Each structure stands twice: as structure tokens, then as C-alpha cells.
Amino acid sequence: MTVSSEVQLSRRGFVAGGAALAAGSGLGAALVWPSQAQIKELEAAGFKKKPVHCFVCGATCGLQAMYREGVPRDEKSVVITANEEHPQRGACARGASAMWYWNHPLRLSRPLKRVGERGEGKFEPIEWDQALTEIAARLKAVVEKHGERGVSLTSHDLTEIAEYFGLALGTPNTINHAATCQTSGIVARRWLFGVPLQHHRVVDPDYENARYILMVKRSLNASMGAHSRLAQARSRGAKVVFVDPRMSENALADSEWVPILPGTDAAFCLSLANVILSDRSFDAEFLTRYTTLPFLLKADGMPVTEADLKRKGDAALFAVWDAVKGAPSFVGVKRDAENRPTEYIADAAAQPQLDYTGELKFADGTAQAVTTAFNRLVERCAEYAPAQAAKITGVPAETLRRIAREFATLKGVCDDTWYNSHNGNDFDAVRAMVILNALVGNIDAVGGLCFASGTGVAAMSRFDRPKGEVRTALGGTWTIAETRRLDNFTYAESNGTFDAVYTAILEGKPYPVRALFVVGTTLFYRCANSERVAKALKALDLLVVQDILPHEVCDYADYVLPATYFLERDETIATKWTLNAAIQKSHAVMTPPAGSQARDDIWILMEILRRAYPERAERAGWTAADADHTQYRAGFAARMTQGQLAPALRRAAERDPDAPSKIAKDLDSKGFSIVARKRYRNSHLFARPIETPSGRMEVYALRGLLNERLRPVTDPLPKHTPVKAYKLPAAGDEFYLVSSKNLTNGSGTAVFGWPGKFIGDRSIWIHPADARRLNIGDGQTIELEGLDNGFKAKAQAKLTNRVKPGVLYTYAFSGGFRGKLGADRRYAFMGEGVNTHWFATAYAEPVVGAMANNVSVRVRAA
Numbered sequence: 001m002t003v004s005s006e007v008q009l010s011r012r013g014f015v016a017g018g019a020a021l022a023a024g025s026g027l028g029a030a031l032v033w034p035s036q037a038q039i040k041e042l043e044a045a046g047f048k049k050k051p052v053h054c055f056v057c058g059a060t061c062g063l064q065a066m067y068r069e070g071v072p073r074d075e076k077s078v079v080i081t082a083n084e085e086h087p088q089r090g091a092c093a094r095g096a097s098a099m100w101y102w103n104h105p106l107r108l109s110r111p112l113k114r115v116g117e118r119g120e121g122k123f124e125p126i127e128w129d130q131a132l133t134e135i136a137a138r139l140k141a142v143v144e145k146h147g148e149r150g151v152s153l154t155s156h157d158l159t160e161i162a163e164y165f166g167l168a169l170g171t172p173n174t175i176n177h178a179a180t181c182q183t184s185g186i187v188a189r190r191w192l193f194g195v196p197l198q199h200h201r202v203v204d205p206d207y208e209n210a211r212y213i214l215m216v217k218r219s220l221n222a223s224m225g226a227h228s229r230l231a232q233a234r235s236r237g238a239k240v241v242f243v244d245p246r247m248s249e250n251a252l253a254d255s256e257w258v259p260i261l262p263g264t265d266a267a268f269c270l271s272l273a274n275v276i277l278s279d280r281s282f283d284a285e286f287l288t289r290y291t292t293l294p295f296l297l298k299a300d301g302m303p304v305t306e307a308d309l310k311r312k313g314d315a316a317l318f319a320v321w322d323a324v325k326g327a328p329s330f331v332g333v334k335r336d337a338e339n340r341p342t343e344y345i346a347d348a349a350a351q352p353q354l355d356y357t358g359e360l361k362f363a364d365g366t367a368q369a370v371t372t373a374f375n376r377l378v379e380r381c382a383e384y385a386p387a388q389a390a391k392i393t394g395v396p397a398e399t400l401r402r403i404a405r406e407f408a409t410l411k412g413v414c415d416d417t418w419y420n421s422h423n424g425n426d427f428d429a430v431r432a433m434v435i436l437n438a439l440v441g442n443i444d445a446v447g448g449l450c451f452a453s454g455t456g457v458a459a460m461s462r463f464d465r466p467k468g469e470v471r472t473a474l475g476g477t478w479t480i481a482e483t484r485r486l487d488n489f490t491y492a493e494s495n496g497t498f499d500a501v502y503t504a505i506l507e508g509k510p511y512p513v514r515a516l517f518v519v520g521t522t523l524f525y526r527c528a529n530s531e532r533v534a535k536a537l538k539a540l541d542l543l544v545v546q547d548i549l550p551h552e553v554c555d556y557a558d559y560v561l562p563a564t565y566f567l568e569r570d571e572t573i574a575t576k577w578t579l580n581a582a583i584q585k586s587h588a589v590m591t592p593p594a595g596s597q598a599r600d601d602i603w604i605l606m607e608i609l610r611r612a613y614p615e616r617a618e619r620a621g622w623t624a625a626d627a628d629h630t631q632y633r634a635g636f637a638a639r640m641t642q643g644q645l646a647p648a649l650r651r652a653a654e655r656d657p658d659a660p661s662k663i664a665k666d667l668d669s670k671g672f673s674i675v676a677r678k679r680y681r682n683s684h685l686f687a688r689p690i691e692t693p694s695g696r697m698e699v700y701a702l703r704g705l706l707n708e709r710l711r712p713v714t715d716p717l718p719k720h721t722p723v724k725a726y727k728l729p730a731a732g733d734e735f736y737l738v739s740s741k742n743l744t745n746g747s748g749t750a751v752f753g754w755p756g757k758f759i760g761d762r763s764i765w766i767h768p769a770d771a772r773r774l775n776i777g778d779g780q781t782i783e784l785e786g787l788d789n790g791f792k793a794k795a796q797a798k799l800t801n802r803v804k805p806g807v808l809y810t811y812a813f814s815g816g817f818r819g820k821l822g823a824d825r826r827y828a829f830m831g832e833g834v835n836t837h838w839f840a841t842a843y844a845e846p847v848v849g850a851m852a853n854n855v856s857v858r859v860r861a862a
Contacts, residue, residue, distance in 0.1 A: 034079065034081055036084075039066070039081055042066055042079060043066075045068075046068045046069075047066040047067060047068055047079070048066065048067060048068065048069065049064045049065070049066050049081075050064065050065045050066075050067070050587050050589050051063070051064055051065075051083055051086075051584075051585065051586070051587060051669075051670060051671020051672070052064065052065050052080075052566070052567060052586040052587055052589060052671070053086075053090075053566070053571070053573075053584055053585075053586040053671070054090045054094065054095040054098065054566070055157065055566035055586075056094040056095060056097075056098060056101070056566075056747055056749050056750050057094055057157070057222050057746075057747040057749075057750070058156065058157035058222075058576075059088065059222045059223035059224060059225075059576060059577065060088070060573065060575075060576055060584070060586075061086070061088050061089060061090035061091070061092075061095060061223060061224045061225060062082070062083035062085075062086025062087070062088055062089045062090055062225075062575075062584060062671055062672060063080055063081065063082060063083055063086075063090040063095050063098070064080070064081045064082070064083045064671070065078055065079070065080055065567065065587075065589040065590075066078065066079040066080075066081060067079075067589065073589065073590055073591075074103060074593070075099045075100070075102060075103045078099055078589065078590065079099075080095065080096060080098045080099055082095075083670075083671055083672075085670060085672075086225070086584070086670075086671060086672050087225060087575055087578040087580055087582045087672060087674060088223055088224070088225035088575050088576060088577055088578050088582075088584075089224065089225055089228065090224055091224040091225075091227055091228065092221070092222075092224050092743040092744075093743050093744040093750075093753075093755065093759060094743065094744065094745075094746070094747055094749075094750045094753075095224075096755075097744075097750065097753040097754075097755045097756070098567065100753050100754050100755060101548065101549070101565065101749055101750075101752065101753065102565055102567055102590060102593065103593045104548075104549060104752060105824060105826070105827075106549055106550055106752060106822040106824055106827065107548060107549060107562075107593065107596065108547060108548060108549065108550060108554075108560060108561075108562035108563075108598070108822075109562055109592075109593070109595055109596040109597060109598065110125040110126075110562060110597055111125065111126050111127065111128055111130075111131035111559065111560070111561050111562065111597070112124065112125055112126070112557075112559065112560040112561075112821075113125075113126045113130075113131065113134075113558070113559055114557060114558050114559070118537060118538045118543075118555075118556045119534060119537075119538060119555050119556050119820075120555065120820065121550075121554070121555035121819065121820030121821040121823070123560060123821065128597065128599070131559055131561060132604075132607050132608055132611055133611055134559070135542070135544055135558075135559055135608050136608050136609075136611035136612035137612075138515070138541070138542045138558075139151065139169075139515060139542065139608065139612050140612045140613075141541075142514045142515040142541055142542055143169075143612075145514070146511075146512055146513075146514050147481075147482070148169055148170035148171040148480070148481075148482065149171050149172070149173060149482040149486070149511060149513075150171075150511070150512055150513055150514045150515065151166070151169060151171045151173065151513070151514075151515045151516075151517075152171070152173040152174070152175060152486065152501050152504075152513045152515070152516050152517075153165065153166045153171075153173065153174040153175075153516070153517040153518075153519060154174070154175055154176060154177065154498055154501070154516065154517070154518055154519070154521060154523070155174075155176055155518075155519040155520055155521050156176055156177050156181070156520070156521040156526060156748070157520065157521075158519045158520040158521075158601055159174060159176045159496075160459060160460050160461075161460070161519060161601050161602045161605070162174045162517065162519040162605070163460075163461065163463075164460045164461050164472070164602065164605075164620070165517075165602070165605035165606060165608075165609060167461055167463055167470045167480065167620075168470075168606075168609055168616050168617065168619070168620035169609060169612075169613070169616060170480045170481065170482075170616070171480070171482065172463070172465070172480065172482055172483055172484065172485045172486075173485060173486045173501070173513070174485075175485060175486060175487050175496050175497070175498045175500070175501060176496040176498065176521075177496060177498050177521065177523075177526035177527065178421075178494075178495050178496030178497075179421060179494065179496055179497040179498065179499065179844060179849050179850050179851045180421045180526055180527065180528060180837075180851050180852075180853055181419055181420075181421055181526075182200055182417075182418055182419060182420055182421070183421060183427075183494060183495055183496060183497070183848060183849060183850040183851075184417075184420045184421055184426035184427045184429070184430050184845070184848065184850040185200050185416060185417050185418070185420045185426075185430045186198050186199060186200070186495045187427055187493045187494075187495065187848045187850070188416075188427055188428075188430035188431040188434060189203055189416065189430070189434065190493070190703070191431065191698060191701040191703045191704070192431065192434050192435075192692075192697055192698055192699070192701065193684075193685075193690055193692065193697060193698075194690045194691030194692045195691060196690075196691055197451060197684060197690060197691075198495075200416060200417065200418050201223075201452065201576040201577050202451065202452050203416055203434075203449060203450070203451060203452070204226075204416070204449070204450060204452060204577060204579065205413045205415050205416070205448070205449055205450070206413065206445075206446060206447050206448055206449075206450045206579060206678075207226055207229035207230045207232070207233055208229040208230070208232040208233050209233065209446045209447040210233050210238050210412070210413045210447040210448075211233075211237075211238050211239070211410045211411065211412070211447055212238065212239050212241075212406060212407055212410035212411070212412030212413070213230070213233065213238060213239070213240045213241070213412065213413055213415065214241050214243070214403070214407060214412055214413070214414040214415065214433075214436070215240065215241065215242045215243065215244075215250075215415050216243045216244075216265050216268065216269065216414065216415070216417070216429070216433055217243065217244050217265055217417065217420065217422060217429075217740075218242075218415045218417050218418065218420075219244070219248040219249070219250065219419075219740045219741065220248070220250050221248075221249075221740070221741045221742055221743050221746060222418065222419075222741065223418075223576060223577040225577060225578060226577065227250075230250075234253075234254055239255075239256070239406070239410070240254070240255040240256070241255065241256045241257075241258060241403060242255055242256070242257050242258065243258045243260050243265070243268060243395075244257070244258075244259070244260065244740075245259060245260060245261070245262050245736065245738050245803065245804045245807045245809065246259075246738065246740075246765060246802055246803040246804065246807065246809040247259075247802035247803070248740070249742075249743070258395055258399060258403070259394070259395075259803075259804035260393050260394060260395055260804070261392070261393055261394040261736075261804070261806075261807075262422065262423055262723070262736045262738050262807060262854055263422070263423035263424075263425055263722070263723035263854070264392050264393040264394070264720065265422075265426070265429035265432070265433075266425070266428040266429040266431075266432045266718055266719065266720045266721070267384050267389050267392040267393050267720035268389065268393045268395060268400070269414070269429065269432035269433050269435070269436055269718075270380065270381050270383075270384040270389070270432050270718065270719070270720065271381075271384040271385065271386055271388075271389030271393070271400045271404070272400060272403060272404040272407060272436060273377075273381045273384075273404075273432065273435060273436060273439055274381035274382060274384050274385050274386070274389075274404075275386065275400065275401050275404035275405065275408075276404055276407070276408050276436075276439050276440070277377070277378050277381055277439070278385075279404075279405065279408065281405070281408035281409070281440075282408070282439045282440065282441075283439065283440055283441025283442075284354060285441070286438065286441035286443070287354060287374065287438065287439070287441075287699070288352050288354055290443070290685055290686070290696055290697055291438055291696055291697045291698070291699045291700075292318075292373055292694050292696050292697070292698045292699055292700040292701075292702065293354060293372065293373045293374040293377060293699050293700060294320045294321070294352040294353065294354050294356075294372055294373070294374060295318050295319070295320060295372065295373045295694070295700065296318075296319040296320060296321060296328065296356070296360070296370045296371070296372060297370060297371055297372065297373055297376060297700075298368055298370060299368065299369060301376070301705065301716060302705055303318050303319070303373075303702060303705070304318070304319040304328070304360065304370055305317060305318055305319060305330075306318075306319065306330045307363070308362050308363060309328060309360065309361075309362060309363055310363055311363050313363065314330075314332070316332050316333075316693075317330040317331065317332040317345065318330065318331055318332060318694060319360075319370075320350070320352035320353070320372075321352065321353045321356035321358070321372070322347070322350040322351060322352060322353075323351045323352070323353045323356075324349065324350060324351045325350070328360065329346075329347050329350040329352065330345070330347075331344070331345060331346045331352075331694075332344075332345040332346075332694070332695065333345060333689040333694070333695035340691065341688070341689035341690070341691060341695045342688065342689070343688065343689065344689055344695060353372070354372060354374040355372060355374055355375055355378075356370075356371070356372050356375075357369075357370070357371040357372070357375060358370060358371075373699070373700035373716075376700065376716075376717060377699065377700065377717060380717045380718075380719060383719075384720065386398075386400040386401050392720060394804070407436065407440065408439075408440055411440050411441070411442050411445075411447070411448070412436075412440065412442065413437060413442055413447060413448050413449050414433045414434070414436040414437055414449070415433070416430060416433055416434050416437075416449060417430055417433065419740065419741060421850050421851055421852060421853055422738065422852060422853055422854050423723050423725060423726075423852050423854050424723060424724060424725025424726075424843050424844070424845055424850065424851060424852035425720075425721045425722070425723055425724070425725070425845065426845075426850055427845055427848045427850055428715075428718035428719055428720070428721060429718070431701075431718040432718040434449065435699050435718065437449040438697055438699055443685065443697065444680055444681050444684065444685065444686065445680055445681060446680055450579050450678070450680065451579075451683070451684045451685075452577075452578065452579050452580075452581070452678075453579065453580055453581035453676045453677070453678050453679070454581055454676075455574040455575075455581045455582065455583055455648050455675055455676075456581075456647045456648035456650070456651040456652075456675075457573065457574040457583060457644055457645060457647070457648045458473045458643065458644045458645075458646070458647050458648075459473065459644070460472065460473055460640060460644065461473070465483045465484070465485075466483070467479070467483075468480050468481065468482075468483040472620065472621060472643070473640060473643035473644045473646075474620075474621040474639055474640060474643045475643070476619055476620055476621055478619055486500050486501060486504055486510070486513070487499075487500035487501070487849060489510045490503075490510075490849070491844060491845075491846070491847060491848060491849030492707075492709060492710060492847055493710070493847050493848050493849065494844075494848065494849030494850075495849075496849075497844055497849030497850075497851070498523075498526070498527060499527065499528065499529075499532075499842050499844060499851065500849075501513055501516070501536075502527075502532055502533065502536040502842075505536040505539050505540060506532075506535065506536050506539060513540075514540060514541040514542065515540065515541060515542040515543075515544075516537075516540055516542070516543050516544070517544045517545075517546075517605070518543070518544065518545040518546070518547075518553055518557070519546055519601055519605070520546065520547055520548075520563060520601060521547075521551075521553075521748060522547075522551035522552065522553055522748040523537070523551075523552075523553045524551070524552040524553060524818070524835065524837065525551075525748055525751075525812070525813050525835060525837070526748075527837060528837050528840035528841065528842050528843075528851045528852065528853075529789075529837065529840050529841060529842040530835065530837050530838050530840075531789070531791075532842055533837075534556065537553070537556040538556065542558055543556060543557045543558050543559075544557060544558065544559045544561065544608075545557040545559070545560050545561070546560075546561040546562075546563045546601055546604050546605075547560075547562075547563055548562070548563050548564075548565050548598070548749065549749060549752050550819055550821040550822040551748060551819060552817065552818050552819040554819065554821045555819055555820050555821055560821070561599070561604055562596065562597060562598040562599070563598055563599065563600070563601050563604065564592060564598045564599060564600050564601070565590070565592070565598070566586060567588070567589055567590040568588055568590050568591060568592055568598070569586075569588050569600055569633070570585070570586065570587055570588050570633070570637075570641075571585070571586045572584070572585045572586075572641050572644070572645060572667065574648075575672060579678040580674050580676065580677050580678050581674065581675045581676035581677075581678075582672050582673065582674045582675065583645070583648060583663060583667065583672065583673050583675060584667070584671055584672040584673075585667035585668070585671055585672070586671070587668075587671070599629050600629070600632075600633075600637070602636075602637070603626070603629055603632055606620070606622045606626065606636070607627060609622070610622055610627065621636060621639065621640070622636055623635060623636065648675065649663065651675075652675050659675070663675060685697060693706050699717075700716050700717060701714075701716045701717070702716065704716060704847075710847060713846055713847055714847055723852075724843055725840075725841060725843040725851065725852035725854075726787065726788055726839075726840070726841060726843075726852060726854070726855050726856045727787040727788050727856050728856065729787065729806070729856045729857075731806075733774060733858050733859050733860060734787060734856065734857070734858050734859075735766075735770070735806060735807060735808045735856065735857055735858075735859055736806065736807045736808065736854060736855075736856055737764075737784070737807075737808045737809075737810065737836055737839065737854065737855050737856065737857045738807060738808070738809055738853075738854045739809065739810050739811065739812040739836050739853055739854065740811070740812060741811065741812055741813060742760070742761065742811040742814065744756050744759050744760045744761075744814075745760040745811075745813065745814045746811055746812060746813045746814060747813055748813060750813070751813055751814060751817060751830055752827065752830065754827075756814070756829075757829045760811075760814055760829075761798075761811055761814065762795065762796075762810070762811070762814050762815030762816075762829070762832040762833030763795060763796045763797065763798035763810070763833065764782060764784070764795045764796065764797055764798065764808050764809070764810050764833070764834070765798050765800050765802065765803045765808060765809040765810065766782075766797050766798070766799060766800075766803065766808055766859075767799075767800070767801060767803050767804065767805040767806075767807070768799045768800075768801060769805050770805055770806065771797065771799050774859060774860070774861065775861060776797050776799075776859075776861050777797070777799075778797065778798065778799040779796055779797065779798070780796070780797050780861060780862075781794050781795070781796055781797075781861075781862040782794065782795060782796070782797045782859055782860065782861055782862055783859070783860050783861075783862040784808075784834060784839070784857040784858070784859055785857060785858040785859075785860075786838070786839030786840075786855060786856070786857055787839075787855075787856040787857060787858060788839065788840075788841050788855070788856070789839060789841070791838050791839050793816070793834045793838060794862050795810070795815070795832070795833045795834050796832070796833075808857065808859070810833060810834060810836065811833075812836065812853060814833060815830070815831070815832050815833020815834060815835070816831065816832075816833050816834045816835030816838065817830035817831050817835075818831065836853055836854065836855050837853070839855040839856075839857055840852065840853075840855050
């Protein structure tokens with residue numbers, strides 16, 4: 001597969017050379033790119049560079065496509081390289097393998113209609129008109145019988161597109177798979193920082209400027225720009241500590257690895273907090289001014305307010321103890337007409353005391369004992385003193401003390417995680433991680449846990465749930481009747497527990513769901529308890545899947561629709577996972593392969609809507625001209641991009657009238673434009689209150705306490721909760737089986753990559769001591785049996801001391817593929833290994849709705 005006759009540069013050379021170098025350097029599979037010298041060689045041969053961004057996973061890292069004008073563009077003539085200047089540059093084997101997916105032998109090319117039983121994977125090709133018309137008719141039948149809420153949609157990285165269609169139809173039930181990805185982190189940050197700062201791409205470590213970086217169950221295998229920023233910190237002497245049951249690739253390079261027992265991350269972090277509090281090495285000024293820790297609490301943990309102490313007092317003003325006056329003082333926030341906090345309320349002369357305990361006279365005449373939230377935190381962390389935490393975590397007490405003191409001395413930053421749904425108890429773990437940053441005052445500071453600068457790029461649609469009002473970037477507005485999303489009936493704080501849809505399908509609770517649209521995602525890798533997934537999919541009245549490759553979920557679909565690939569369409573978005581505000585553009589450098597009838601995802605959905613409910617498509621901005629796929633990009637797609645960019649361009653023009661033209665030029669030439677540089681401590685929390693009940697960082701969280709529905713089942717402070725998502729393994733042949741993503745085939749699309757056959761890893765890692773005890777040899781086939789469901793599967797064992805004894809490890813999204821549609825013996829390797837969800841229960845954290853990817857199994861030599 002050479003690039004050209006003049007330039008003998010092969011993809012096999014890129015990948016094989018990169019893999020060999022990675023194996024020798026301990027850097028994983030990140031070095032699978034052509035060198036700068038090779039890129040210049042290509043340019044000298046007439047190759048042009050066009051910026052694109054990778055969509056093999058959701059990080060949308062910056063890449064470049066290189067090709068020659070006048071030469072047909074295909075997998076033999078187009079080279080994908082990293083965009084070195086991009087603020088989120090691509091640097092992993094998923095992106096490097098991009099051309100393998102474009103013309104993949106299994107790529108979906110025609111609309112397919114099921115002709116066999118669900119799960120058999122038997123289909124016949126049909127024309128687009130027939131597929132769309134039949135789907136629209138069946139969709140209307142479901143809506144007429146069950147209402148719009150009887151229709152659900154799911155995606156992972158295309159949720160915004162799916163939700164646009166869903167809201168236009170009238171259903172709130174676009175529910176992604178965050179519960180097995182990042183729900184724990186989203187909700188933890190929501191409780192600490194408020195909804196606008198809840199996402200992991202909005203709050204992120206300032207990697208390149210950090211001096212001490214603590215990675216608790218964070219492998220950094222996405223987003224890839226963090227790799228280069230972390231390398232900058234390492235080059236300046238930063239220490240990096242990885243706390244994980246297995247040693248990640250990043251931990252091989254000048255780092256410390258701390259093996260920990262799965263499901264005990266909260267206890268680990270609270271133990272570090274205990275040492276920092278006991279040593280009094282915390283940042284008292286930060287905690288006093290910007291957190292809820294000086295708030296006075298009643299015996300039941302509720303905050304003392306002005307209304308408690310004064311007749312006709314304000315219940316939104318919280319009491320602190322003023323050490324100057326020796327009396328309570330009150331703090332709070334002013335709010336605008338939309339209830340958004342605008343400025344702090346506080347007595348500038350007051351000196352709130354962090355560790356006050358005493359008695360206050362209340363307005364009802366009673367005297368009640370009070371103490372500060374700080375004291376409650378001290379009490380909670382005392383439960384995890386190093387000696388006690390060592391018994392829970394398996395980490396020696398002296399290690400806990402040392403790391404805590406290093407973290408405090410160097411004002412470390414604890415990464416707030418990404419793919420963090422591991423053990424079904426991770427909500428408190430992430431809260432504890434973020435609180436560590438607060439204790440040392442390292443929030444939005446150089447080298448700390450920081451708030452990203454906003455670009456102003458608008459979402460396709462915004463949904464005001466209380467009002468039921470939908471507003472689009474095109475200016476359309478309407479209301480829908482059902483405003484509460486299905487999963488929030490069971491999990492009040494969930495941001496995507498798709499398992500609730502299975503309950504609605506199988507049990508009709510809280511109401512029946514009969515139609516499901518799956519947009520660019522794979523349920524069998526994303527959802528816990530594969531048997532339950534299959535049972536629910538078989539029970540639907542309508543299942544439509546649109547994707548580029550035949551995932552296992554396709555076998556159960558009524559219709560499978562071929563979607564376009566990211567290299568085949570223009571897309572302009574806000575850059576993710578960079579503290580600078582940046583906008584990026586991916587250019588369409590390819591057309592679908594010969595014979596392919598692929599269509600853009602939004603076009604597919606809106607054409608179904610137009611045929612079912614033309615007036616609803618029209619109110620969402622879809623016109624008759626957009627029905628022609630060759631024309632819609634210049635119509636609806638262009639209008640949508642303009643609408644989404646408009647607020648960002650207006651904001652930029654206020655600073656510099658020439659900015660919009662510069663941004664447009666940058667997007668076309670470089671693929672990105674930095675519209676605002678990160679300025680530390682100039683906005684959220686410091687210059688203005690954040691959108692929490694108190695306006696402060698809620699180390700002691702009021703969100704659950706002030707919500708009567710949440711109060712009985714939530715704790716304002718994090719704690720260690722034993723794992724409930726799976727049976728804890730006993731000694732002998734029972735093990736934890738943990739997983740995380742890798743840089744090769746660790747995503748739904750990348751599992752199909754041909755390079756993954758050679759550089760992917762579908763084995764089960766086992767510690768040599770455990771292997772000797774069970775008489776298991778390296779490379780030997782072993783059988784795994786789920787402790788919770790008895791499911792059995794086989795895989796190859798890999799003996800390595802990079803995993804904690806008593807723990808097995810496998811890469812997620814890498815093996816265990818069981819799809820029948822388009823089965824090809826050349827890709828039989830995808831079936832090697834296991835999918836941990838085969839062994840999983842459907843347990844979800846109460847209130848939060850987060851689930852587990854880790855499981856427990858019994859092991860024997862096969």
C-alpha cells in the first residue's frame with residue numbers, strides 16, 4: 001500500500017515502525033505517524049495538506065490529510081498525519097488508521113432491511129426511498145399508539161445530532177451512554193461547580209504547567225493533545241503518579257505507578273486529604289473565600305441560613321462565623337431575572353472561621369449546636385487515615401502519606417478523569433479527586449485544575465426542560481409536551497443512563513418505549529449486561545441503526561442505514577480539551593468509496609422526519625430542497641454552521657472587528673483558530689459566582705441537601721462505598737476483571753481496524769504470581785466465568801507484572817466482537833478476547849445513574 005511511485009512511503013511502514021518504536025520506548029502505540037522529514041518529502045512530490053479532525057473517537061483531535069490534486073483519492077493515495085500546530089493535535093493509532101476505515105471491506109454501503117429474525121444478521125439491500133418511507137410510516141404508527149415519548153434515540157459522539165431530530169419529533173428521550181463512560185465525573189463536577197462547568201472538556205488540568213500530576217484511574221488514551229502537554233511538563237521536571245490496578249502505557253515513561261484495589265479510589269483520595277488536613281498544609285484562604293467549607297451547619301448537616309437566625313431572614317444567605325465580631329455573618333449571591341448568580345454578597349470586613357464549633361440562638365428561640373462544614377470534612381477524612389485506608393485500598397500507609405505531602409508541597413493537580421465509570425461507585429471518587437485540588441488551592445491557577453475559555457459556538461438546539469421550550473441555532477422555537485427524560489425518572493442526576501430505556505422496553509416502566517434509533521454507536525460495547533441488551537432489542541417494534549461499519553447491534557435492526565465518514569464531510573465545532581478558546585474545521589477531503597450510497601447522519605434523520613411529519617421538519621429548518629443529499633450541504637448544513645458560529649463571531653468582533661475574517665482564514669488554512677487565550681482566575685468562581693446554590697465551589701455540596709427529592713439518599717461529602725455493581729472476588733481462582741481504552745482499537749469504530757490485528761491486544765493480563773498459582777502459562781487459553789451471571793468465555797492469558805495481583809486486565813472495545821452482518825474471516829480476530837459487559841450486571845449508582853465496566857470472574861486454564 002504505497003503512497004506513490006515517486007515516494008516509497010507505506011502505511012505498513014508507518015504502523016510497523018511506530019509499533020516497534022513504541023514497544024521499545026514504552027510509549028504505547030502513539031508513534032505511528034510519518035516523520036516531519038517524510039512529510040516534507042511528500043510535499044516536495046506535490047502533496048497538499050488539508051486540515052481535518054479525527055472522529056474515530058469523540059475527542060476530534062486535529063489531523064491533516066495529504067493528497068495530490070488530479071490523483072483519485074483513495075486509501076492508496078491519501079496520507080493522514082498529525083496537525084502539529086493544532087491545540088488538540090491527533091497522535092494515536094486510531095487516527096493514524098483512519099484510511100483503513102474509509103474503504104473497509106465491511107463498510108456499510110446500501111440501506112438494508114431485515115429479512116431474518118432479530119439477531120440473525122440477515123438483510124436485503126433496498127433503495128433509500130423505500131427505506132426512509134417505510135421507517136417514517138412505522139415511526140408514525142409508534143407515535144400514534146404510544147406518543148412521541150415512546151420513541152428513543154441513542155448515540156455517543158453524535159448525541160447533538162440525534163437530539164436535534166428527537167426534539168423536532170417531540171421526544172425528550174435522546175439518551176447517550178454516559179453511564180458507562182463519564183457520568184460519574186459529569187455529576188461530580190455538577191455538584192462541585194454547577195451545570196455550566198460540569199463537563200470534563202470544560203474543567204481540565206493545566207498539564208503543561210503542572211509540577212505534580214496525580215492520575216487516579218486516568219490513562220490519558222484520549223484526548224491526545226494531553227499527551228504533548230504532559231510531555232512538556234515532564235520535560236520541565238514534573239512528577240506524574242498513576243494510581244490504577246494496572247500500569248498504563250503512560251506510566252512506563254518516567255512516572256510512578258501505584259497499584260490499587262479496584263473500587264477504592266475514593267478512599268485513596270480521602271486518605272490524602274486526611275494527611276493534608278492533619279498537616280494543615282491546605283490553602284486556608286482559598287477554602288475560606290471560594291468554597292462552602294466555612295458554612296455553619298446544624299446537627300442534621302443542613303446549612304444555617306439567615307432565615308434560621310433572624311425573623312424574616314433570607315434563606316438564600318448562609319451563615320459563617322466571623323472571628324472579628326465573634327458573631328455570625330452571612331454570605332450569598334445576587335441573581336438576575338433568570339436566577340443566574342451575578343455577584344457575591346459578603347461583609348468585606350468579616351473573617352470567616354474555618355474550624356468554628358459552638359452554639360447559636362435560633363429565631364424560634366432554641367439554642368442549637370453548630371459547626372463548620374470544614375470540621376465535617378475533617379471528621380469524614382479521619383475515617384480514611386492512612387492506616388485505615390491502606391486496608392481498604394491495598395496501598396501502603398507510608399505511600400499514602402508520601403504522595404499526600406508531595407502533592408501539598410508541590411501544589412499538585414489531580415486529574416478529574418474522563419472515561420470514569422469503572423466500579424459503580426465512582427461519583428464519590430471523582431468528587432474526592434476534585435476536592436484534593438481545592439485543598440491546595442489549585443483551582444483555575446497555573447498548573448492547576450482549570451476552567452476552559454468558552455468560544456461562544458452554539459449548540460444545534462437548546463432545550464429548556466422546565467418550560468418544554470426548544471430553541472435552535474437556526475432561530476426556530478417550539479415546545480414539546482413531555483419534558484422529563486426517561487432515565488431521570490429513576491436517576492434524578494443522570495446525564496445518560498441508557499439502561500433505563502431497556503427497562504421501558506421490557507417492563508413498560510415508567511412508560512413503554514417501542515422505537516429506537518441508534519446513531520453511530522455500538523450498544524454491546526457501551527451497555528452493561530449484554531444478555532439484557534439483546535433481549536430488549538428483540539422486543540422493539542422499530543429499530544433503526546445508522547453507522548459506517550456493521551456493529552453487533554446492526555444484527556438486531558429492522559433497517560441498517562449507511563452513514564458518511566468524517567473525511568467525507570465539512571464540520572466546524574468548538575475545539576475540545578484545550579484551555580484556550582478555539583474553533584476548528586474539518587474539511588471534506590474524500591467522497592464515499594465507489595458503490596457506496598452513504599448519507600450524512602442528520603440528513604437521514606431529518607428525511608425520516610420530513611416523510612413522517614413534514615411540518616415538524618419545516619419548523620426545525622428543513623426545506624424541500626434539503627431532501628436532495630447533493631444540495632442539503634449548501635442548504636441546511638451551511639445554515640446550521642452559520643447559526644452555530646454566529647454568537648462566537650459576534651463575541652470575537654467585539655474585541656477586534658477584523659477577527660471574523662481572520663477566523664475564517666485560519667479555519668480554511670490551518671483547520672483551527674484560537675479566539676481567546678486562557679486567562680487564569682479571571683471569570684468563573686473568582687471574578688463572579690458560579691452556578692451552584694451558594695455561588696461557591698461546593699466542597700460541602702448543597703445541591704443534594706436543598707433538593708427534597710435528593711436529600712434522603714445523598715451525602716454532601718464524598719465517602720468510600722463498597723462495590724455493589726458486581727460480586728467481590730474471594731481468594732483462589734476469583735478475580736477482578738478491569739478494563740480501559742487503548743490507543744489502537746479502543747473505540748467502537750477502531751475495533752474494525754486492520755492494523756489492530758497486529759498492534760492491538762485482546763489478551764487477559766494476569767500477574768505472574770497468580771498465573772503460577774493457577775498453573776497458567778503465557779499465551780495459554782483460559783476460561784473466564786462471571787461470578788454474577790455464570791457467563792463463560794475464553795481468551796489468551798498474558799503474564800505481566802503490570803497488573804496488581806488478584807486483578808485481571810483487558811482493553812475495552814478491543815475484542816469479543818460477535819456481529820454476524822458482513823462476517824468476514826479476515827476479521828475473525830475481532831472476536832478474540834472478551835467484552836467485559838458479557839459478565840456485567842445492570843447495577844447503577846442511585847441518583848447518579850453511573851454504571852460499571854469492571855466485573856468479577858472465576859478463572860481456570862482451558
